[in-house]
Amino acid sequence: MNASDLYALGERFNQNRTLLCFNGPISRSLIEEIGNALKNYLNAEHARPAEAMDVFSVYIEMIQNIRQYAALNGDVDASATVVIGRRDDSRYVVSAGNLVKDEDGQLLVARIRELAALDKPALKVEYKQQLHKPRTPGVASGAGLGLIDIARRAGAPLEASLTPAAGAGQAFFSLSVVI
Structure with a gap:
């Protein structure tokens, strides 16, 4: 990337009110460092404590889901x-994405659309039902409690997309959460 491209990227980040951006392999230590940077940004922006906790919790849940997958x-x-980043209405937006098997991504997008259609009381019921479902040790529950918790913390319906990727049978899954 040359210097003028970097300037244009920085300008785009400023226009989109991007606070933090990362792309690449993500380790546990990097998750922690990004989390610390996020906390510092939220403190500098004087985010309300409950709002800051929601943003941080959603970030952690999303990135842990990616690592587990x-x-x-x-x-x-x-x-x-x-x-x-921030939206014009002073809400935060946490977005994350990763490569997935196309069929896994389709199931996940469908599940997110189901959750996006629920109101807060219905999400609470869904959470309690999921909490009481039996679990098999060592087997992923897939789009379970964590995703429902993200939907409960969100201030708007979850938005998910699936973009075909260069690998056979792969797609890039994206999730955006407004807080």
Whole structure:
């Protein structure tokens, strides 16, 4: 990337009110460092404590889901794209994405659309039902409590997309959460 491209990228980040952006393999230590940077940004922006906790919790849940999915599928890199920014109405937007098997992505997008159609009381009921479902140790529950918790913290319906990727049978899954 040359200097003028970097300037244009910085300008785009400013226009989109991007606070934090990361793209690449994500390790536990990097998750922690990004989390610390996020806390510092939220403190500098004087975010309300409850709002800051929601933004941080959603970031952690999303990135942990990406790492767990990668581990279950033998992907040691666990690459992700994470963007956290502000909207004009002073809400925060946490977005994250990663490569997934196309069929997994389709199921996930369908589940997110189901959750996006629920109001807060219905999400609470869904959460309690999921909480009481039996779990098999060592088997991923897929779009379970964590995703429902994200939907409960969101200030708007969740938005998900699936974009075909260069790999056979792969797609890039993206989730955006407004807080």
